[in-house]
Amino acid sequence: DQQVKQNSPSLSVQEGRISILNCDYTNSMFDYFLWYKKYPAEGPTFLISISSIKDKNEDGRFTVFLNKSAKHLSLHIVPSQPGDSAVYFCAATLNYGGSQGNLIFGKGTKLSVKP
Amino acid sequence: DTGVSQDPRHKITKRGQNVTFRCDPISEHNRLYWYRQTLGQGPEFLTYFQNEAQLEKSRLLSDRFSAERPKGSFSTLEIQRTEQGDSAMYLCASSRGVFETQYFGPGTRLLVL
Numbered sequence: 001d002q003q004v005k006q007n008s009p010s011l012s013v014q015e016g017r018i019s020i021l022n023c024d025y026t027n028s029m030f031d032y033f034l035w036y037k038k039y040p041a042e043g044p045t046f047l048i049s050i051s052s053i054k055d056k057n058e059d060g061r062f063t064v065f066l067n068k069s070a071k072h073l074s075l076h077i078v079p080s081q082p083g084d085s086a087v088y089f090c091a092a093t094l095n096y097g098g099s100q101g102n103l104i105f106g107k108g109t110k111l112s113v114k115p
Numbered sequence: 116d117t118g119v120s121q122d123p124r125h126k127i128t129k130r131g132q133n134v135t136f137r138c139d140p141i142s143e144h145n146r147l148y149w150y151r152q153t154l155g156q157g158p159e160f161l162t163y164f165q166n167e168a169q170l171e172k173s174r175l176l177s178d179r180f181s182a183e184r185p186k187g188s189f190s191t192l193e194i195q196r197t198e199q200g201d202s203a204m205y206l207c208a209s210s211r212g213v214f215e216t217q218y219f220g221p222g223t224r225l226l227v228l
Contacts (some may be wrong), residue, residue, distance in 0.1 A: 004157075043119070043206055043219035046157065089157050093214070101146065101213040102171065105157030108158065 003027050004092050006106035007019070013113055018075040019110050023090030026071065031093040034103065035064060035075045037088045047088075080113045087111070117141060119220035121207050127226045128197055135193045139210030147190050148217060149182055150206040150224045158206055164190060165213075169228065197227045 006025045013019045021035075027029045031052040036044035050057040050073065057064050063076045077084055087110045091103040120139045127136050145166055152157035161180070162172045167188035176182075179197075184190040188209045194201055205223050208217040 034216075036219075041119075041221070043208075045219045046216050046218065049216065091157075101210070101217075102160045102163060103147070103150075103158070103208075103217060104160070107155065107157050 001026070002006045003030075003108040004090055004104050004107070005091055006088075006109050008091055009107070010077070010110040010112070013080050013111070015082055015113055016079045017115050018112055019075075019080045019084065019113065021077075021088050021090075022077040023073045023110065024071055024105075025073075025092055027092070027094070028071065029094055030104075031053075033066060033073050034091045034093075035062075036089045036091060036105075037084075038108070040058060044089060074084050077111075081112050082115050085111055085113050117220055119209055121205075121220040121223050123223055123225075124221060125224050126227065129228050130195055130197060130199060133193065133195045134197055134225065135191055136205055136207075136225075138207030138209075138220060139208070140188045140189070141218060144185070144209035144211055144218075146210045146212060146215075146217075147184055148208040148210075149190070149192055150208065150221070152155075152204040152206060153224070155204075159161055161192075194225075195223075199227045201225060202227045 005086040034049040035047040038044045066073045089108045090106040122137045142208045147164040149161040152158045164184040179195045206222045208219045210217045
């Protein structure tokens with residue numbers, strides 16, 4: 001069963017507009033969330049993270065929002081640039097037992113930013 | 116370049132053959148992880164090391180898979196008697212500690228014919 005879900009396989013936005021990528025999770029024990037970006041033939045690159053004690057974290061053009069009651073997080077990219085075109089993975093970690101720190105990934109959303 | 120490196124980047128093998136991949140983590144990173152990514156999926160956790168100790172193995176890691184991290188530095192992942200279902204991207208990541216950011220290598224793409 002998929003514990004981290006990214007229900008939109010793809011998203012297309014115009015350069016300069018906002019990109020919003022969504023992620024839902026089912027395990028209320030997740031306490032740390034991350035977004036990774038992946039270009040073809042490369043490994044995932046860390047983008048931004050958020051702890052469960054926060055509801056927002058911002059880093060330049062990237063902002064992650066966390067809604068714990070809804071078990072939902074989103075990544076906002078403003079303004080979107082063609083170089084942002086990539087697959088974006090949402091990931092979560094548990095804070096107990098032997099699985100501490102192991103990342104559980106969603107299936108990814110392919111973002112295309114058109115000039 | 117002081118990032119995570121993996122070797123080889125690509126491997127084509129015939130079913131039944133053994134293959135071995137290597138991962139060199141970022142220097143002084145205590146934790147080293149192996150993940151596998153198949154087409155259309157996100158990376159899936161396989162196993163991780165804290166220094167030289169292998170602390171957890173996913174149920175995805177059948178007995179044909181073995182991983183080592185001698186001396187707590189580089190790590191190897193060996194797959195014995197490869198099957199076509201083993202075809203995937205094998206990713207290595209390292210971090211300073213348990214809740215530190217994991218940095219990924221470029222991956223090894225395995226194709227089993």
